[in-house]
Amino acid sequence: MRTLCSSTLIGEFFVIGFAALVAMKDPGLSMATVWMVSGIAMLLCLLLCGVVTRPAGVVLGWVLQFALIASGVVVPMMYFLGAVFAALWWASVHFGRKIEEAKARFAAQAAEVGPPADAA
Structure with a gap:
């Protein structure tokens, strides 16, 4: 789950940065406001x-x-x-959890069977 969700968040990091560049064109917003809000959102993505x-x-x-x-x-x-990113987030969480469950099942099965015998 970590890999899928982190990939989505890194994509959002860049999209937020590009959206901030577009928002700077709005004469009703100061550059400081745009970058403060965008910077906090970008930092949240990384955290x-x-x-x-x-x-x-x-x-x-x-x-x-x-x-x-x-x-x-x-x-x-x-x-x-x-x-689009909300849908990607849902898919990352949903399928990430399924992958973790499958890994846990395979690890449990491998523990039951034990290590492979050496062919001599």
Whole structure:
């Protein structure tokens, strides 16, 4: 799960950075505001990569997904990109957990069978 979710978060890191470049064109927003909000979101993406295996990490990931969708108020294309990344986040969590369960089953089966016999 960690690899899939971290990959999604790193992709979001870059998308948030590019969206900040677009948001800078809005005359109603100061550059400091745009980069402070975007910087915090980008930092959150990186920090979540480290805690994604904990239950709170997944919940914070969902909060980030909804914030990304809500950023469409400033950059309308983010409605679409936020929805895409929310779907990717769901898939990463869902299939990541299935992969972990399968690995645990295979490890349990391997422990029951024991080490392979040496062919002499």
